[in-house]
Amino acid sequence: MNKGEEQAKAIVGLRISELLKEHALTVSIEKIPRKVVTKLLCLFEQIEDPRLFCRVEYPLNELLLTLFLAILAGSETYADISRFWQLNKKFYKRLFKKDKIASHDTFRRILSILPTQHVNEIMSEILVSSIANLRKALKVEKGTTFYSVDGKELRGSGRKYETSEKIKNLMTLNVYDHNDETCIYSEPISDKHNEIPHAQQLLSQMNLKDSIVSFDAMHTQYKTANIIVQAKGDFVGGLKGNQGTLSTFAQELFSDDKLLQKLKESGNNYFYSSEIAHNQLEERHFYYCAITPKQKTQEFSKWEKIKAIVCYDKTTRHNVTAKQTFERRYYLTSLNSVIDASYCIRNHWGIENSLHWLMDAIMNEDDCQVVDRNAATNLSILKKSCLSMYKLYKAVTKEKISIRTTRKVFGWGFEDSLAKVLAMCDAKTLQDSLIIAPKK
Numbered sequence: 001m002n003k004g005e006e007q008a009k010a011i012v013g014l015r016i017s018e019l020l021k022e023h024a025l026t027v028s029i030e031k032i033p034r035k036v037v038t039k040l041l042c043l044f045e046q047i048e049d050p051r052l053f054c055r056v057e058y059p060l061n062e063l064l065l066t067l068f069l070a071i072l073a074g075s076e077t078y079a080d081i082s083r084f085w086q087l088n089k090k091f092y093k094r095l096f097k098k099d100k101i102a103s104h105d106t107f108r109r110i111l112s113i114l115p116t117q118h119v120n121e122i123m124s125e126i127l128v129s130s131i132a133n134l135r136k137a138l139k140v141e142k143g144t145t146f147y148s149v150d151g152k153e154l155r156g157s158g159r160k161y162e163t164s165e166k167i168k169n170l171m172t173l174n175v176y177d178h179n180d181e182t183c184i185y186s187e188p189i190s191d192k193h194n195e196i197p198h199a200q201q202l203l204s205q206m207n208l209k210d211s212i213v214s215f216d217a218m219h220t221q222y223k224t225a226n227i228i229v230q231a232k233g234d235f236v237g238g239l240k241g242n243q244g245t246l247s248t249f250a251q252e253l254f255s256d257d258k259l260l261q262k263l264k265e266s267g268n269n270y271f272y273s274s275e276i277a278h279n280q281l282e283e284r285h286f287y288y289c290a291i292t293p294k295q296k297t298q299e300f301s302k303w304e305k306i307k308a309i310v311c312y313d314k315t316t317r318h319n320v321t322a323k324q325t326f327e328r329r330y331y332l333t334s335l336n337s338v339i340d341a342s343y344c345i346r347n348h349w350g351i352e353n354s355l356h357w358l359m360d361a362i363m364n365e366d367d368c369q370v371v372d373r374n375a376a377t378n379l380s381i382l383k384k385s386c387l388s389m390y391k392l393y394k395a396v397t398k399e400k401i402s403i404r405t406t407r408k409v410f411g412w413g414f415e416d417s418l419a420k421v422l423a424m425c426d427a428k429t430l431q432d433s434l435i436i437a438p439k440k
Contacts, residue, residue, distance in 0.1 A: 015215060026306070036423070053426050063106070070085060071383060114374070130425050148175070154171075156366050170376055173199060185202055203224065215238075236332075246299065254328075269287065270285070271342045272285055280317060284342070288341060312331065314328075314329075389421045
């Protein structure tokens with residue numbers, strides 16, 4: 001990482017995986033106080049139970065905690081969840097003080113009737129508070145919050161029960177916090193084109209003060225950008241053909257080689273970085289062209305606080321075949337620094353690589369056979385929360401393994417693994433369990 005990238009990273013803040021470079025957790029399941037489990041049960045109790053009181057056999061908060069812990073252990077289907085607890089009856093009794101375990105049909109029904117918004121709010125609260133406890137214990141400030149907004153398709157969801165009728169796959173709109181490596185919002189949408197109004201509604205409800213929001217070209221709308229700016233945040237958005245006149249304006253602007261050379265020589269409006277990865281050299285050039293007062297009253301009259309257009313040139317050369325590729329992209333931003341803009345442009349794809357791809361490759365989301373869409377969304381929210389827990393677990397154990405292997409290791413030693421992530425749910429337990437990691 002060069003000096004410019006380090007400067008940008010310092011502004012955005014450290015990720016959770018970088019917080020524990022010199023610390024580790026030493027805790028066993030016996031040392032986890034009952035109050036930690038009670039705290040989680042109290043959080044899940046905030047969700048209103050839609051069932052008839054006279055027919056309730058299993059409390060809703062216990063069912064949700066049972067679901068969450070079983071998915072953490074590696075369960076993927078309702079039958080997996082029920083089978084996991086049947087094989088861990090002693091642990092179940094220790095947690096819930098009872099012997100009888102719910103059937104897979106009970107888990108299926110509860111996920112199909114619970115409001116997805118409420119499930120999302122509680123799971124986000126658990127993750128955000130756990131990471132806040134970690135930062136507080138290590139005395140590390142979060143820094144500027146960096147969010148990315150993007151949609152994801154659940155490819156196995158386009159089915160109806162006992163019918164051959166084809167329907168569209170379920171789409172979810174996700175908001176990803178790069179600092180905490182956590183999906184804080186996951187909302188179902190009817191189709192790809194509905195992403196824009198859903199994103200605008202979500203962003204209008206968020207606290208975006210001193211934060212940066214990145215999005216692809218679909219969301220590069222002046223209304224979306226203005227919502228972020230009015231909330232005292234900043235934005236970086238891709239610019240393509242969907243913004244016809246602005247896209248043409250950017251292409252014509254950066255077709256001038258003299259302008260590119262002028263920006264490069266200015267020092268503050270140009271940034272270069274390179275690296276060798278995947279057997280190829282990748283070179284990146286960022287040109288930051290400030291919007292003039294005249295342009296603000298003409299082409300960008302509807303855009304509040306817009307500062308610049310960024311041109312991103314990427315050249316790759318394969319070390320074996322010598323094949324070269326060139327790609328040019330354009331972005332609109334309210335950021336003042338080309339270094340900050342370049343960092344956000346490159347790391348926007350973290351939502352694809354660190355969330356969407358992992359949900360498919362590790363959590364097997366596309367193989368989900370759940371027909372009910374409400375249940376499928378709730379199950380997806382729980383799986384995203386478990387993915388964040390695996391990242392936390394990997395950070396505290398110091399093991400240099402993939403997330404795929406981390407998930408397996410977590411399940412193999414479930415009680416000890418669970419103790420480490422549950423410790424983060426309580427500030428005092430976390431503080432008592434943190435130690436300086438021994439150097440290898």
